[in-house]
Amino acid sequence: MKRRIAYAFALLSSVLAVAQETPVQEREPGHGDNNKFSQMYDLMATPNMFRTASGAPGPAYYQQQADYKIDVELDDKNTRLYGTETITYHNNSPEPLEYLWVQLDQNKRSKKSLSPLVENQRMDPAYRPSAFSQNFIEEGFDGGFNIDYVQDVNGEPMKYTINQTMMRIDLPEALKPKEKISFSIKWWYNINNYRVIGGRSGYEHFEEDNNNLYIIAQFYPRMAVYNDVEGWQNMQFWGAGEFALPFGDFEVNITVPADHILDGTGELQNRPEVLTPEQLKRYELATKTFDKPIVIVTQEEAERAEKNFSDKKKTWKFKAQDVRDFAFSTSRKFIYDGMAVKLAGKTVMAHSLYPKEANPMWGETSTRVVAQTLKTYSKYTFDYPYPKAISVSAEDQGMEYPMICWNYGRPDENGFVSERIKYGNISVIIHEVGHNFFPMIVNSDERQWTWMDEGLNTFLQYLTEQEWMEGYPSGRGPAAKIVPYMSGEQKFLEPVMTNSESIHQFGANAYAKPATGLNILREVIMGRELFDHAFKTYANRWKFKHPTPEDFFRTMEDASAVDLDWFWRGWFYTTDYVDIGILQVKEYYVTEQQPEELKGHTVKRGRFNQDSGPFVYMVTGEAGKAAQKNTFDPAGVKLLNDYLQDSFTAEERAKLKSPKYFYEVTFNKPGGMLMPIIVELTFEDNTTEMHTFPVQIWRKNNQTASRVFATAKPVKKITIDPKLQTADIDVSNNVWPPQKGNSKFEQFEKGR
Numbered sequence: 238m239k240r241r242i243a244y245a246f247a248l249l250s251s252v253l254a255v256a257q258e259t260p261v262q263e264r265e266p267g268h269g270d271n272n273k274f275s276q277m278y279d280l281m282a283t284p285n286m287f288r289t290a291s292g293a294p295g296p297a298y299y300q301q302q303a304d305y306k307i308d309v310e311l312d313d314k315n316t317r318l319y320g321t322e323t324i325t326y327h328n329n330s331p332e333p334l335e336y337l338w339v340q341l342d343q344n345k346r347s348k349k350s351l352s353p354l355v356e357n358q359r360m361d362p363a364y365r366p367s368a369f370s371q372n373f374i375e376e377g378f379d380g381g382f383n384i385d386y387v388q389d390v391n392g393e394p395m396k397y398t399i400n401q402t403m404m405r406i407d408l409p410e411a412l413k414p415k416e417k418i419s420f421s422i423k424w425w426y427n428i429n430n431y432r433v434i435g436g437r438s439g440y441e442h443f444e445e446d447n448n449n450l451y452i453i454a455q456f457y458p459r460m461a462v463y464n465d466v467e468g469w470q471n472m473q474f475w476g477a478g479e480f481a482l483p484f485g486d487f488e489v490n491i492t493v494p495a496d497h498i499l500d501g502t503g504e505l506q507n508r509p510e511v512l513t514p515e516q517l518k519r520y521e522l523a524t525k526t527f528d529k530p531i532v533i534v535t536q537e538e539a540e541r542a543e544k545n546f547s548d549k550k551k552t553w554k555f556k557a558q559d560v561r562d563f564a565f566s567t568s569r570k571f572i573y574d575g576m577a578v579k580l581a582g583k584t585v586m587a588h589s590l591y592p593k594e595a596n597p598m599w600g601e602t603s604t605r606v607v608a609q610t611l612k613t614y615s616k617y618t619f620d621y622p623y624p625k626a627i628s629v630s631a632e633d634q635g636m637e638y639p640m641i642c643w644n645y646g647r648p649d650e651n652g653f654v655s656e657r658i659k660y661g662n663i664s665v666i667i668h669e670v671g672h673n674f675f676p677m678i679v680n681s682d683e684r685q686w687t688w689m690d691e692g693l694n695t696f697l698q699y700l701t702e703q704e705w706m707e708g709y710p711s712g713r714g715p716a717a718k719i720v721p722y723m724s725g726e727q728k729f730l731e732p733v734m735t736n737s738e739s740i741h742q743f744g745a746n747a748y749a750k751p752a753t754g755l756n757i758l759r760e761v762i763m764g765r766e767l768f769d770h771a772f773k774t775y776a777n778r779w780k781f782k783h784p785t786p787e788d789f790f791r792t793m794e795d796a797s798a799v800d801l802d803w804f805w806r807g808w809f810y811t812t813d814y815v816d817i818g819i820l821q822v823k824e825y826y827v828t829e830q831q832p833e834e835l836k837g838h839t840v841k842r843g844r845f846n847q848d849s850g851p852f853v854y855m856v857t858g859e860a861g862k863a864a865q866k867n868t869f870d871p872a873g874v875k876l877l878n879d880y881l882q883d884s885f886t887a888e889e890r891a892k893l894k895s896p897k898y899f900y901e902v903t904f905n906k907p908g909g910m911l912m913p914i915i916v917e918l919t920f921e922d923n924t925t926e927m928h929t930f931p932v933q934i935w936r937k938n939n940q941t942a943s944r945v946f947a948t949a950k951p952v953k954k955i956t957i958d959p960k961l962q963t964a965d966i967d968v969s970n971n972v973w974p975p976q977k978g979n980s981k982f983e984q985f986e987k988g989r
């Protein structure tokens with residue numbers, strides 16, 4: 238249609254239905270609150286040569302490297318671990334270093350540890366005997382590192398100072414840029430029974446056969462991270478904030494009783510020395526089997542070993558490249574299986590280690606879940622770069638290390654597996670194997686930011702769960718699941734950008750909320766294509782490097798051309814929640830008769846007085862001009878049909894829209910968080926139509942927004958966010974006409 242419309246539209250309206258009695262408060266743009274769209278210069282670190290404004294590593298980016306040669310021996314009878322290590326530390330920074338910081342995480346369990354003293358304590362009226370005993374009677378576990386020596390390459394002692402979980406080694410002369418230094422540490426510690434006193438590593442004791450199942454990590458003094466952001470990241474290990482570790486190459490020799498089965502980070506160098514010829518053959522078969530796990534050490538063999546208690550020893554030798562940590566698991570009780578996994582560009586191995594108590598559940602599921610996780614995560618990030626990934630059965634655990642992780646979930650004593658345990662086990666395996674990507678490879682600082690690995694990982698866990706099984710009952714990811722948290726009491730909420738130690742609801746804050754935020758970005762704000770590309774860009778820019786939150790925020794915007802400052806600002810830096818509602822709806826119709834009733838009415842700003850009737854008129858020529866000048870001559874009203882006849886050919890008319898009903902909808906936003914408005918119109922014939930208004934609809938007015946929906950069929954219902962995709966915390970104001978019994982609770986029940 239080329240003709241210019243020579244008609245003014247005059248509206249004659251009456252309010253037919255009002256969603257709420259509250260009058261619309263028109264506020265000046267930005268009045269009384271900060272502009273929620275302002276760019277984040279106030280919150281983000283200034284870009285520099287190390288980290289650029291695009292979110293990529295800059296031309297001066299560097300990272301330190303720490304290589305380890307470690308020999309450890311397990312004393313199974315006394316549950317102790319003895320070790321010596323040589324660390325070679327490469328100073329790639331542009332600064333000389335006068336001292337080095339080494340992490341002694343086991344010291345959290347030392348008798349001198351301050352960790353228990355920072356917890357609030359209350360007296361309970363009743364105690365379980367074990368808890369009472371632990372709290373008030375027993376001496377307590379004697380954990381923590383015993384350092385025998387720290388010495389230089391010539392065997393001369395080096396000066397060191399231990400401050401709780403951190404050890405400073407003073408260098409005789411500063412370690413210059415581009416130089417490296419080697420030094421050795423000898424140590425031992427009592428291994429904790431983690432099921433009694435907790436911990437991310439330790440052993441589980443099996444009363445029935447008197448065996449231990451060891452999951453060993455944080456077992457050697459580990460270099461702290463030195464970088465352009467923190468200098469030395471030597472914040473103490475209090476228990477919540479996990480680890481910050483540089484990359485390096487490892488050679489680790491682990492000596493354990495000869496009847497143990499063991500696996501750990503890296504590639505095993507002496508498989509023929511530690512497996513039987515039969516087991517070796519099964520291993521070879523597993524490396525060529527892509528459709529199901531092959532049992533390498535059988536349950537029969539494990540049950541035989543359980544009764545053995547050999548006095549002999551075996552040493553398992555590993556090498557690992559470009560890993561930030563090393564962990565291993567060992568027991569007589571282990572069944573061991575594996576299968577090959579084809580990724581886009583390579584083949585890797587998926588493995589599981591589990592005692593007979595975990596079967597048949599683990600034999601059926603674990604390794605298959607490992608394989609699925611590697612495939613899905615690789616698709617959304619990069620091909621899994623390590624040669625293998627191992628899932629270890631360890632009750633009460635969910636903990637990750639490079640190439641190996643501990644996972645809870647076994648059948649009960651009667652062999653029964655509840656739905657809760659079944660899905661809990663699959664989810665924890667996906668989650669912990671997924672941590673290989675974040676933070677083991679995309680190596681963020683866990684001590685400072687729990688969300689950077691837990692949030693991103695929980696997001697991909699959700700995608701993997703849905704690929705594992707359509708309709709998988711994911712606990713975290715779907716927007717509606719975060720509502721109970723985000724609508725909770727503000728004094729127990731912290732922004733996602735809060736240090737790990739100061740978070741009240743750890744799981745909701747650092748796992749679920751960021752994961753849900755990413756899901757909303759993907760499904761509602763950016764769309765899958767733009768989101769997936771940007772997320773992949775972040776993963777690839779920062780794999781085998783140390784990203785910060787800014788690097789993530791900037792990359793997501795840089796790679797997508799979607800302005801996200803408002804989203805990061807609201808979702809990550811505040812505790813604002815989403816609540817968008819329908820404030821009022823005014824209905825209009827196009828008149829089909831000349832309007833007698835218009836006589837004598839005055840017009841204001843193109844509108845007739847509000848008490849005149851719910852009709853829309855087309856006003857022609859002079860009358861139109863007059864209408865704009867607040868006067869009106871009813872003789873100038875033109876009927877729609879006449880207008881169509883006069884202005885368009887039959888051919889053109891066939892292509893025109895034919896709106897008959899007009900709904901002026903005013904949205905309000907009781908919640909502080911911005912969000913696009915998703916609107917579903919339901920017509921009287923029960924068909925529906927979706928409209929999404931970008932978040933920028935709020936850019937000049939943070940309180941209300943209005944839209945007109947012109948439809949050919951009458952609308953009987955208008956719903957905001959009908960699929961519960963935006964984490965709107967109160968859906969009772971989401972529907973017009975307001976519905977009885979449309980409580981928040983019922984809506985969420987329906988949405989599930």
Ligand SMILES: [Zn+2]
Pocket residue numbers: 668672690691694
């Ligand atoms: Zn995690």
